[in-house]
Amino acid sequence: MTFTPTDYDAYDFANRRHIGPSPAEMKDMLDVIGVGSLDDLIDRTVPKTIRQQKPLDFGAPLSESQLLDRMRAVAGKNKVLTSLIGQGYHNTVTPPAIQRNIFENPAWYTAYTPYQPEISQGRLEALLNYQTMICDLTGLDIANASLLDESTAAAEAMTMAQRSAKSKSNVFFVDEACHPQNIDVIRTRAEPLGIEIRIGRPSDLKADEVFGAIFQYPGTNGLLRDFTPQMEALHAAKAIGIVIADPMALCLLKEPGQMGADIAVGSTQRFGVPLGYGGPHAAYMACRDALKRAMPGRIVGVSIDARGNRAYRLSLQTREQHIRREKATSNVCTAQALLAVMASMYAVFHGPSGLKAIAQGIHARTVKMAEGLRKAGFDVFPKKVFDTITVEVGAFQGAILKSAVEEGLNLRKVGDNRIGITLDEVTTAETIAAVWRAFGITTPVPEGTSYDLPDALVRESDYLTHEIFHMNRAETEMMRYMRRLSDRDLALDRAMIPLGSCTMKLNAAVEMMPVSWKELNALHPFVPADQAEGYTEILGDLSAKLCAITGYAGFSMQPNSGAQGEYAGLLTIRNYHIANGEGERDVCLIPMSAHGTNPASAQMVGWKVVPIKSAANGDIDLQDFAAKAHEHSARLAAAMITYPSTHGVFEETVTEVCKIVHDHGGQVYIDGANMNAMVGLSRPGDLGGDVSHLNLHKTFCIPHGGGGPGMGPIGVQAHLIPHLPGHVEQGGDRAVSAAPYGSPSILPISWAYCLMMGGEGLTQATRVAILNANYIAARLKDAYPILYKGPLGHVAHECILDTRPFADHGVTVEDIAKRLMDCGFHAPTMSWPISGTLMVEPTESETKAELDRFCDAMLAIREEIADVESGKLTRDASPLAHAPHTVEDLVGDWGRAYSREQGCFPPGAFRVDKYWPPVNRVDNVWGDRNLTCTCPPMSDYAEAAE
Ligand SMILES: Cc1ncc(COP(=O)(O)O)c(C=O)c1O
Numbered sequence: 001m002t003f004t005p006t007d008y009d010a011y012d013f014a015n016r017r018h019i020g021p022s023p024a025e026m027k028d029m030l031d032v033i034g035v036g037s038l039d040d041l042i043d044r045t046v047p048k049t050i051r052q053q054k055p056l057d058f059g060a061p062l063s064e065s066q067l068l069d070r071m072r073a074v075a076g077k078n079k080v081l082t083s084l085i086g087q088g089y090h091n092t093v094t095p096p097a098i099q100r101n102i103f104e105n106p107a108w109y110t111a112y113t114p115y116q117p118e119i120s121q122g123r124l125e126a127l128l129n130y131q132t133m134i135c136d137l138t139g140l141d142i143a144n145a146s147l148l149d150e151s152t153a154a155a156e157a158m159t160m161a162q163r164s165a166k167s168k169s170n171v172f173f174v175d176e177a178c179h180p181q182n183i184d185v186i187r188t189r190a191e192p193l194g195i196e197i198r199i200g201r202p203s204d205l206k207a208d209e210v211f212g213a214i215f216q217y218p219g220t221n222g223l224l225r226d227f228t229p230q231m232e233a234l235h236a237a238k239a240i241g242i243v244i245a246d247p248m249a250l251c252l253l254k255e256p257g258q259m260g261a262d263i264a265v266g267s268t269q270r271f272g273v274p275l276g277y278g279g280p281h282a283a284y285m286a287c288r289d290a291l292k293r294a295m296p297g298r299i300v301g302v303s304i305d306a307r308g309n310r311a312y313r314l315s316l317q318t319r320e321q322h323i324r325r326e327k328a329t330s331n332v333c334t335a336q337a338l339l340a341v342m343a344s345m346y347a348v349f350h351g352p353s354g355l356k357a358i359a360q361g362i363h364a365r366t367v368k369m370a371e372g373l374r375k376a377g378f379d380v381f382p383k384k385v386f387d388t389i390t391v392e393v394g395a396f397q398g399a400i401l402k403s404a405v406e407e408g409l410n411l412r413k414v415g416d417n418r419i420g421i422t423l424d425e426v427t428t429a430e431t432i433a434a435v436w437r438a439f440g441i442t443t444p445v446p447e448g449t450s451y452d453l454p455d456a457l458v459r460e461s462d463y464l465t466h467e468i469f470h471m472n473r474a475e476t477e478m479m480r481y482m483r484r485l486s487d488r489d490l491a492l493d494r495a496m497i498p499l500g501s502c503t504m505k506l507n508a509a510v511e512m513m514p515v516s517w518k519e520l521n522a523l524h525p526f527v528p529a530d531q532a533e534g535y536t537e538i539l540g541d542l543s544a545k546l547c548a549i550t551g552y553a554g555f556s557m558q559p560n561s562g563a564q565g566e567y568a569g570l571l572t573i574r575n576y577h578i579a580n581g582e583g584e585r586d587v588c589l590i591p592m593s594a595h596g597t598n599p600a601s602a603q604m605v606g607w608k609v610v611p612i613k614s615a616a617n618g619d620i621d622l623q624d625f626a627a628k629a630h631e632h633s634a635r636l637a638a639a640m641i642t643y644p645s646t647h648g649v650f651e652e653t654v655t656e657v658c659k660i661v662h663d664h665g666g667q668v669y670i671d672g673a674n675m676n677a678m679v680g681l682s683r684p685g686d687l688g689g690d691v692s693h694l695n696l697h698k699t700f701c702i703p704h705g706g707g708g709p710g711m712g713p714i715g716v717q718a719h720l721i722p723h724l725p726g727h728v729e730q731g732g733d734r735a736v737s738a739a740p741y742g743s744p745s746i747l748p749i750s751w752a753y754c755l756m757m758g759g760e761g762l763t764q765a766t767r768v769a770i771l772n773a774n775y776i777a778a779r780l781k782d783a784y785p786i787l788y789k790g791p792l793g794h795v796a797h798e799c800i801l802d803t804r805p806f807a808d809h810g811v812t813v814e815d816i817a818k819r820l821m822d823c824g825f826h827a828p829t830m831s832w833p834i835s836g837t838l839m840v841e842p843t844e845s846e847t848k849a850e851l852d853r854f855c856d857a858m859l860a861i862r863e864e865i866a867d868v869e870s871g872k873l874t875r876d877a878s879p880l881a882h883a884p885h886t887v888e889d890l891v892g893d894w895g896r897a898y899s900r901e902q903g904c905f906p907p908g909a910f911r912v913d914k915y916w917p918p919v920n921r922v923d924n925v926w927g928d929r930n931l932t933c934t935c936p937p938m939s940d941y942a943e944a945a946e
Contacts, residue, residue: 011063014761018506018753018845019768025848026768029775033794041774042681042767045794047652050682056548056759064510067756071748075519077534082431083275083410083524086388086422087220088150088179088738090248090270091522093425097475098272098345101482102338104516109338110492110507111706112499112826113298117313118305118884118917119821122485123341123706124312127300129468130268130282130344132934136463137250138243138264139257140286142933144297146268146340146708147332148560151185151738153265153283154178154214154244156296156330158186159604160263160287161212161240162195163329164294169239171196171210177219182244184728184735186214192574192606207233212240217256218249221420222381222388224457231260240291247271247284248425249386251352251359254457263287267738270424272346273339277535278525278739279560280709280746282336282343292931293319296330298337298707302936303927306920307888313922315931321563321596322832326609331563331600334697337707348471349478352464358425362387364449366423369432376441384454388422390414391439404438410527411438466935488918490826491706495915496846496854498776500798500829500839501595501646503676503698511701511752515745525739526729535744542751543713549762550672550692551685552715556724558735560742562673565693565712566601566640568725568736572691572716573638573667574605575723575734585637585665589628591620593646593833598671607637618647618788620657629664636666643670643684644677646833647788648773648798658688667691672715675699676843677770677797680763684715691716700750709743711750768844769797772851776840779855783862787837798841800834801858809868810875813838816861821884823857823908824915857908879903884917 009016021029026038035041062070083091094103102108114120114127127145134143147153158172172190174183176199183199190197198210202225205213213234215227231241242263243256248270250256256264269281287295293316301315321328347355363386370380370389379392393400394417401419404411409431412420421435429445436443464470471477491497497504514520523532543555556572559565570588577585588602591612599609610628613621620641629636639661644650651657658668670689676699678684684692696702697710704710716724726732727740741747757765777786777799784801803813813836817827829839842851864880867873875881877897882889885903894900905911 013064013756014061014758014764017508018757018761019765020845020847020850021768021772026771029771029848033774033778038767038771041771041794044792045770045790045796046650046681049652050650050654050687052681052683052686056680056763058545058754058759061758061761062755064756067510067752068513070755071514071752074534074537075514075517077537078519078523079531080518080522081405081408081410081527081531083527084421084423084435085410085412085524085526086420087412087526088267089275089524090422090424091275091426092270092272094272094274095346095349097478098342098349099516101479102342102345104512105486106493106507107486107489107491108341109703109705111489112497112502112504112704113337113707114314116817116821116827117311117922118818118919119490119826121312121918122488123337124300125485126341126344127337128302128312128935129348130340131300132466133344133347133464134284134286135934136465137247137255138245138286139255139461140261140264141289142292142295142299143284143286144295144299146282146336147285147297148283148335148564149279149281149738150244150265150267150283151182151735153285154182155186155189157214157242157263157265157285158189158195158212159193160291160294160296160329161242164291165211165240166238167211169209169211170194171198173205173210173213174199175202175215175219176200177221177223178214178216178244179220180728181735181738182216184733185738188571188734188736189604192571194606202227202230205230205233207239208237210239212242214242214244217243217245218386218388221390221414222385224253224382224384224386224454226254226259226457227261228259235260248359248362250459251355251463252363252453253386253459255459255461258461262291268340268343271343273342274521274745275524276521276743276745277523277532278741279743280336280339282340292316294329297332297335299933301927302932303923305922309919310936311919311922313924313927315927315933321600323596325596326599326603328596328600331567331597331604333563333597334561334710335708338705338709341706345482347464348469348481349473351469351473352462355464360451362423362425362427363453364451365427365432367450367452368445369421369423369435372432372436372441372443372445373439376439378439384452386453387424388420391419391421393417393419400438404435407434407438409434409438410524468935490821490915495824495826496842496850497826498828498840498842498854499826500648500800500841501673502704502829503841503843504704505676505701505843506845507701507703507749511749512703514748514752520748521745538748538751539741539744542747542754545754546694546713546715549679549683550694550715551683552692553718554721554724555713555715557713557741557744557747558725558727558737559693559712559714560737561708561710562693562695562712563597563601564736565714566597566669566671567604569669569691569693569714570601570605570607570638571725571734571736572714572720572723573669576667576720577637579723582665585635587632587635588637589625589639591641594640594642595646595671595673598640602640618645618649619651619653622653622656625657626660629660629666633664636661636664638667638669640669640671642674643687644674644796648796648800648839649788649790650796654687662688673698674797677766679766680759681766685717690720696750701753702746702749709746711743711746765844772842772844772846773797773799773840775851776842776855780858783859787834798839801838801840803838804836806865807836811865811868811880815880815883818921819861819864819880819883820857821917822904823906824910825854825857825908853908857906860907873897879906884920886918886920887916888920
């Protein structure tokens with residue numbers, strides 16, 4: 001037989017690995033939709049008027065192995081020195097068990113935010129452990145999980161204090177010993193809200209003149225102070241006291257709660273989370289019970305399920321933007337769940353004795369290092385420290401810093417004549433010797449250990465007393481604990497997560513691998529630029545590619561979530577108006593269908609939100625829009641629109657909308673969360689947008705981590721570039737995040753994606769995302785009305801299924817969402833943008849087989865609804881009401897009006913690989929009425945098991 005060669009390209013990442021359907025499957029899908037070709041579908045869906053002129057061209061795409069070679073070469077341009085800069089960032093040992101079982105495990109990093117609690121019990125437990133750890137360490141009643149970084153947490157604490165304090169002052173006091181980036185982000189946040197910032201020493205505080213005050217503990221230069229007198233004075237003045245505290249220091253030192261603090265915030269980075277050149281890391285916030293309703297961020301709470309068994313879920317959700325919009329406690333949506341899970345596991349792994357040992361080791365090495373410097377005649381202060389000292393070096397500053405670099409160390413330049421040194425878990429005697437050599441000290445490091453904490457600040461209370469922090473910490477146990485938790489959850493590694501507006505697409509293993517490399521994750525955010533040349537190249541090329549994709553002139557990589565991008569973008573617009581002498585512009589038009597973070601972000605820059613109606617077809621009501629723009633013309637600051645709309649349609653009127661805003665002197669913010677429908681086909685910058693954020697954790701493959709990390713860089717037109725956020729460590733100001741580039745260590749994921757897809761592959765991904773959504777719409781349209789379509793009957797990259805008609809028979813959208821769990825699926829987005837609907841976004845990464853499995857499940861559910869409609873079963877007797885079904889249902893007394901087979905193995909569910917939700921339907925109301933946000937005692941677990 002003659003050999004027949006194949007033209008199949010085994011290394012074509014875009015078409016063989018990232019994009020789900022094969023060419024043959026695509027053909028079948030197009031037949032179901034009833035169009036001749038993919039080109040035809042795109043022509044019928046994406047209006048010609050908004051199409052981009054030139055195709056994306058990024059050169060030849062790289063294969064996976066070529067990508068790794070390229071990444072190695074670029075990462076190798078970073079120089080990894082031992083950074084003892086401190087300032088809120090520390091070297092840490094990520095326990096390999098946590099690195100492999102969580103950080104590098106798709107079961108953890110591909111999960112979504114736990115809004116569907118029944119399929120999120122594992123990560124909810126891990127986050128509850130986190131909250132318990134934070135409450136214990138800070139000595140406060142309730143904690144959240146989690147915030148974006150320490151600086152934004154400090155800014156959130158300030159606005160929380162303003163919301164909660166009885167004092168009517170608009171002045172906020174900031175301890176001068178706060179880390180500079182914390183002060184900068186607080187200032188940025190304060191200015192548009194009319195909050196006056198007063199910076200000084202704690203002893204300068206005039207409590208009756210402020211609504212709140214914030215202190216750093218230990219101070220940025222190592223100071224250890226007891227803030228009890230300040231807290232007493234603040235309380236007497238009905239003001240709020242906040243402490244930014246290092247959780248590692250709290251393992252040895254008096255906790256903020258003991259000092260009378262109302263709120264504590266800080267970073268949990270040094271609990272096993274790599275430096276990452278600035279992030280991602282989880283920030284924490286804890287507060288007194290009385291303030292809990294004013295707390296931003298997600299709070300995990302304990303509730304019960306339909307059987308009365310313990311079940312976790314997110315509590316007090318009515319505080320969040322989805323419901324309260326511009327009146328929400330904050331705009332935080334994506335936070336840092338994965339990193340909070342890592343930090344909590346670090347505490348479980350080490351337990352209180354391990355943490356204490358690590359903290360005391362850090363302290364003892366600091367004492368030893370300081371003694372050596374003092375003996376050599378250096379003036380070292382403060383006298384008593386935890387891990388940070390400051391050394392007076394006068395004119396020798398430059399020479400010592402230089403010889404430190406030669407020793408492989410980065411020390412902190414403090415002013416013109418001091419040097420700061422912060423030690424950490426990784427510091428050894430050799431590190432101390434190297435520090436000493438940089439100071440010209442050549443004596444050997446002596447043996448022996450001594451401690452020198454101020455007696456009045458030695459911690460008296462226990463912490464991490466809960467059993468979970470006292471389990472046998474053999475790695476076997478730890479590994480199994482992490483596995484058990486992840487097995488309770490449904491992440492992308494098991495099934496499609498068709499959440500509309502969330503773009504849960506493939507996070508390819510090859511994109512993730514470099515995040516673990518020390519050349520990328522061991523850099524301190526404030527290292528000199530010549531040590532981060534690899535990062536400069538990645539950030540530069542990624543920015544250039546994002547500019548080409550969006551049509552914008554420049555990008556800021558600082559915002560570390562989509563909502564932060566919105567806030568940063570609106571601030572940029574605000575700065576621009578002020579620079580033009582039009583600072584009075586403070587009205588923001590926002591369609592009612594917008595994501596809740598839009599109005600919440602507008603409120604954060606001090607703007608008034610004017611809602612715009614939707615027309616019957618889901619588009620922006622152009623008449624209402626024009627009328628409101630006219631009415632507010634003199635004060636129009638901006639309009640925030642989402643494109644394609646949150647209704648999943650490319651509105652043809654978008655350019656007209658932008659023109660109206662510009663004619664009235666406003667700027668256009670285009671929310672780029674739906675960019676997965678546009679890449680390669682249409683550019684927000686060409687449509688009339690002035691600013692957009694991109695959710696890199698959606699369109700550009702950063703995994704969602706069960707609720708973060710994420711990145712929300714903003715693209716802007718040229719006129720806005722001068723008004724973008726700066727950073728104090730780079731000589732700028734108006735920072736919105738703690739680190740200059742937000743969470744840089746996850747940016748290589750998006751860069752890798754662009755390099756392996758190439759321009760053509762990225763465009764094809766968009767086209768297939770549209771194909772997949774239209775395929776689902778075509779298969780389900782007779783069972784569920786599809787709301788909102790383009791003029792030729794097609795949807796964009798997502799479709800909205802109307803389930804409201806079933807309410808007449810008592811069947812709710814929630815019943816359908818929970819029933820999908822029995823079929824092995826995460827529900828689509830529920831009740832947004834329209835209450836009582838499901839918004840489905842399959843993404844391009846799902847294969848036809850998976851789309852069919854989903855459609856089969858939805859059709860079977862429709863038949864169950866039909867049984868209720870026809871009166872065959874009541875809703876309460878139907879599987880819809882009992883969903884999700886657990887093993888408890890299967891083995892218990894059945895007594896149901898439908899079979900076990902129907903209940904537990906509906907179409908879609910795998911027989912062998914069946915996913916069993918670990919709890920029945922969770923009672924949300926019970927959980928809010930009986931609020932518990934820390935681990936319940938072990939005795940409760942025993943009772944539940946009986
Ligand atoms: C349309 C839209 N805008 C903004 C956001 C906020 O992004 P993030 O969750 O990253 O803060 C989302 C998140 O789901 C969204 O769907």
